[in-house]
Each structure stands twice: as structure tokens, then as C-alpha cells.
Amino acid sequence: MVIQAILPLHNLPLRPAPVLLIGIALAWLLARANYVLFHTLVELFCVIIAGMLALTGALSYFQTRNRTLLLLSCGYLCIGLTDLWHTLAYQGLQVIGQGANTATQLWVLGRLLEVTLLLTVTRPISNRAFPVILLTGATFTTLGWATILYWPVFPPCFIPGSGLTAFKIAAEYLVMVCAIAAFFLLQRAPQLPPPFLLYLRGALLFTVLSEFFFTLYWQVADLYNFAGHIGKLISYALLAWGIIIQSLYRPLDTLYSQLCQQQQLLREASEKDALTGLLNRQALQERLTQLWRRHTAERLPICLLMLDLDHFKTVNDRFGHHSGDLVLQKTAALLKSQLRQQDLLARYGGEEFLAVLPGATLTAARVIAERLRLAVGEQAVELTDGQSLLVTISGGLVQARRGENWEQALERADQLLYQAKQRGRNRVESEEGP
Structure with a gap:
């Protein structure tokens, strides 16, 4: 009720609550059986959604010339890559990095990139500011990767046996505050398509919930960690649905409506006398x-x-x-x-x-x-x-x-x-x- 009072979610795919509960129950069974597999599937899903968002924004720019969508495209490309490194560094896979701390550092970097991006797109972006913002974001992302994977100067985020560090908890609360700010600032953002904006703001609410759970866990496979990943999964599912609505359903629906209107106009034109406007x-x-x-x-x-x-x-x-x-x-x-x-x-x-x-x-x-x-x-x-x-x-x-x-x-x-x-x-x- 609180969420629906803040955001009109009646069109969001949250109405079939039993399906959602069954999905969470199945995810919990998978997590109990093999948490690494559960984590990998969730993160890869989010990486794919970030890639879809990047591709959709880039393709739409050639038609709409909307710099905000292009910036979202570039930003989520960086976020998706960061989450991919996070997945590969996760304890149990550990393809890169030095274990749980590296994976947690990459997680923090990804979330900081995401809320910074969303705060940036709350206002229209001028032609002059766009390349500066793009270059700054690319530089910040590259430096973040480098300080985690090559130069170990990024603050520690997780210490085995002790849990989360003060920096990690503070960073999560900062992400939560920024996400809440972005939620309200995006309430009126004419530079973004309204259907996608609705789902983006819904995703931000679950991002806040997800980050809250990630301030509580002590082990990489405990209940709070699981709940945080479920929140992120729902958040990115909303983004995915927004992409489908914005890039597939709405354009096709608009095209169909335009074709119907054109057909109606042609029908009326074929029935009318050109001079008097009466029936022919x-x-x-x-x-x-x-x-x-x-x-x-x-x-x-x-x-x-x-x-x-x-x-x-x-x-x-x-x-x-x-x-x-x-x-x-x-x-x-x-x-x-x-x-x-x-x-x-x-x-x-x-x-x-x-x-x-x-x-x-x-x-x-x-x-x-x-x-x-x-x-x-x-x-x-x-x-x-x-x-x-x-x-x-x-x-x-x-x-x-x-x-x-x-x-x-x-x-x-x-x-x-x-x-x-x-x-x-x-x-x-x-x-x-x-």
C-alpha cells in the first residue's frame, strides 16, 4: 500500500503475488542447494538486462537524438561490466580477484556507478555537458576497476570472519540515500519516455530495499545476502519489463495505432467527395x-x-x-x-x-x-x-x-x-x- 501510494504501480508486473512468492521460494531452495549457482544466475540476469538497456538506449538515439537515453546506455554498459567482474570474483568462482572482498568491492563500485548515473539523468543534458559527463563516467569506472583489480587501494569492504567493514556499510547507506533522491527527482523527467520512467522509479524502490539488506549480512551466503539479491533481481526485472514496454510493445502499439489511423483516413478519403466533403x-x-x-x-x-x-x-x-x-x-x-x-x-x-x-x-x-x-x-x-x-x-x-x-x-x-x-x-x- 505504501509503495502504491508513492508510485502508480498498477501497470507493473507485481500483481500476481502468488507467482512472485513461488519464484522466491524456488530461488531460496536453489540458494540452499548451491548458493554460488544462485548468485551467478541472478548476477548474469542483471548483466544481460544492463546490456539490453545499453543496446536499447544506443539504438533509440539514432531516431530520437535523446542524449539522456544515450547516457543511460553508456552508463549501464559500464555497470553491466562491473557486475560481470563481480560475478567472476565471487567466492566459489573466484576467476579474478582475491576472494569475497574483491567481489564486494566490485559490488559497491557498481552500485555507486548506478546511483550516480541515475542522479545525473534527473535533469536534461546539454550538448556541451554530454561529452564531459561521458568522459568523467568512463574515467571513474576505469579507475574503480584498476584500484580493485590491479592497484589494491580501494577501501576493504568485507573481511572474512568479521563481516562488512564500516566503509561498506557507509557506502550502502549512501547508495540508499542517492536512490531515494533519484526516485523523487525522476518524478518529472520529460527527457525520459514516461513508460520507461515508471518502471525505472519502481526499480529504484527495490534497489533501496536491496541495499538495506546488504548492510546486514555477515556471511556471503546468509539470509540477508539472499534477500538483497532478490531485491536486485526484482529491480532489474522491472528494468527489463520497462525495456520491453518502451522498446518493443509501445513502438509496435504506436505503429499499429498509426497504421489504423492511416487506414481510417484513407477509408474516409475514399468515401468523401474532395470538393464538398460529402459522401461520394x-x-x-x-x-x-x-x-x-x-x-x-x-x-x-x-x-x-x-x-x-x-x-x-x-x-x-x-x-x-x-x-x-x-x-x-x-x-x-x-x-x-x-x-x-x-x-x-x-x-x-x-x-x-x-x-x-x-x-x-x-x-x-x-x-x-x-x-x-x-x-x-x-x-x-x-x-x-x-x-x-x-x-x-x-x-x-x-x-x-x-x-x-x-x-x-x-x-x-x-x-x-x-x-x-x-x-x-x-x-x-x-x-x-x-
Whole structure:
């Protein structure tokens, strides 16, 4: 509860508590059977995670140019190598070094490198400061290795029979304080990706817990040492999960979302008339086929209203095609504003519009058609040269008949539109109900 109050961990892979407890129990059995093997597996896992973090940060730099991620990459490369030397120097393997003290010294060096790195990335890094920080970190790491492995001047950290030295305990508490400081300073770090930052801060909490246990052990294979390694294991597991989220899942999820958005935009573009923004002829026909099938099967009323601007050729000839396009755009917007939400409207031809009125009887559709006609005739279109132009519109209205398809109904609407033109224009002709 305390951790969740400090950090929103609801997305972290900590929810299956039984799995975590079973894992710790199995790790404890392995540690009792062969502590060197347990220690080697834990440390190699952490080395691999440090390498993954280094590789991810380096690769992402070529796309994001994020100096903070690149610095994390270089820093965790040094930390991973230090932990590898620590593993090889551990009592029982002792490939390098002089036993438990050397392994403990390398452990302290690795943790000091880690908290120093995390404190450094809590603030944005300038172009001028970046090479200086990089060179300083590389120099400090190299000197640390040298003073432990070649020049034995690094302070002793573990004395067999006596346990931890005062320097080791003080260093662990310093690491804990720095980790806590980094946790709060990283609360707002815009230079780091938010998903990775969440897991990085979670890892810091377990780093503090791990370091606390490492101040208590007396033998290299006791319970406190085991608990400290479990804390480090969980800490690096969170880093690993953050790497997966940041470098694999999130980019793939973002790519998929972008592809879906692009597909949606392409679909919408293929369905829209480029000039008016209304549905184009093909898109309307596809939707009308589905609407017609459903309404006729359920014997629901549906009407078609074919509209055509009057004397539109004269508008083009007198005012130019640009003005004609403006008239079409304004008329389309006006017609759409007067229709119901469930109605469909498309530019069906040059200056022709087709409205589909699902659920409307012929009587209700006449009211809608008359409203459209009056709206177009009463609102002047303002041209770019300052002139105002009044246009009118004529229409043919039909209701679906039993047994006919929408193409047949559209032919009847087109015939009624022709009659409206013949009878003086600026009118809507409709036939008697079916």
C-alpha cells in the first residue's frame, strides 16, 4: 500500500503475488542447494538486462537524438561490466580477484556507478555537458576497476570472519540515500519516455530495499545476502519489463495505432467527395444498399430525394468555375445542416445531390425536402469578389415500394426531378405514397 501510494504501480508486473512468492521460494531452495549457482544466475540476469538497456538506449538515439537515453546506455554498459567482474570474483568462482572482498568491492563500485548515473539523468543534458559527463563516467569506472583489480587501494569492504567493514556499510547507506533522491527527482523527467520512467522509479524502490539488506549480512551466503539479491533481481526485472514496454510493445502499439489511423483516413478519403466533403457516389451506394435491405426486410419506410442546382451552368459561365465550386461547397454544407442525424447526403454528380431519409414516410420526407429547398433559396452565397449570389434547387422525392430495389426507386426520383425542372424549377416533385 505504501509503495502504491508513492508510485502508480498498477501497470507493473507485481500483481500476481502468488507467482512472485513461488519464484522466491524456488530461488531460496536453489540458494540452499548451491548458493554460488544462485548468485551467478541472478548476477548474469542483471548483466544481460544492463546490456539490453545499453543496446536499447544506443539504438533509440539514432531516431530520437535523446542524449539522456544515450547516457543511460553508456552508463549501464559500464555497470553491466562491473557486475560481470563481480560475478567472476565471487567466492566459489573466484576467476579474478582475491576472494569475497574483491567481489564486494566490485559490488559497491557498481552500485555507486548506478546511483550516480541515475542522479545525473534527473535533469536534461546539454550538448556541451554530454561529452564531459561521458568522459568523467568512463574515467571513474576505469579507475574503480584498476584500484580493485590491479592497484589494491580501494577501501576493504568485507573481511572474512568479521563481516562488512564500516566503509561498506557507509557506502550502502549512501547508495540508499542517492536512490531515494533519484526516485523523487525522476518524478518529472520529460527527457525520459514516461513508460520507461515508471518502471525505472519502481526499480529504484527495490534497489533501496536491496541495499538495506546488504548492510546486514555477515556471511556471503546468509539470509540477508539472499534477500538483497532478490531485491536486485526484482529491480532489474522491472528494468527489463520497462525495456520491453518502451522498446518493443509501445513502438509496435504506436505503429499499429498509426497504421489504423492511416487506414481510417484513407477509408474516409475514399468515401468523401474532395470538393464538398460529402459522401461520394460509390460510398453512398454501398451504405444505401445495406440500409435499403434492412428497411425493406423490416417493412420500414425509407425515402430518396434527388436534388439538382438550378441554372448551375450559368453560374459557371458568368462567374467562373471557382465561384461554381464555392456555390457547391456552401450548398452542400447548408443541405447537411438541415438534415437529420440519421440521414445520408452525397454529391451524386456535378451539381446533383442525393439524400437518403431512412425511417421517413413520404409525408415526413416532403417536409424535409421543402425545408431544404427554402434554406437554399433564402441564403445568398458570398463570392470571393464580394458579390452575393442567390441560387435555387429542384428535387424529386420518392418512397420505397415493396419489391423494388433502390436503383429502381432512384430512377423514379430522377424522373420527378426532371418534372420539377420542366415545371419551372425551385420546387420538389413527389408522387403519391405507395
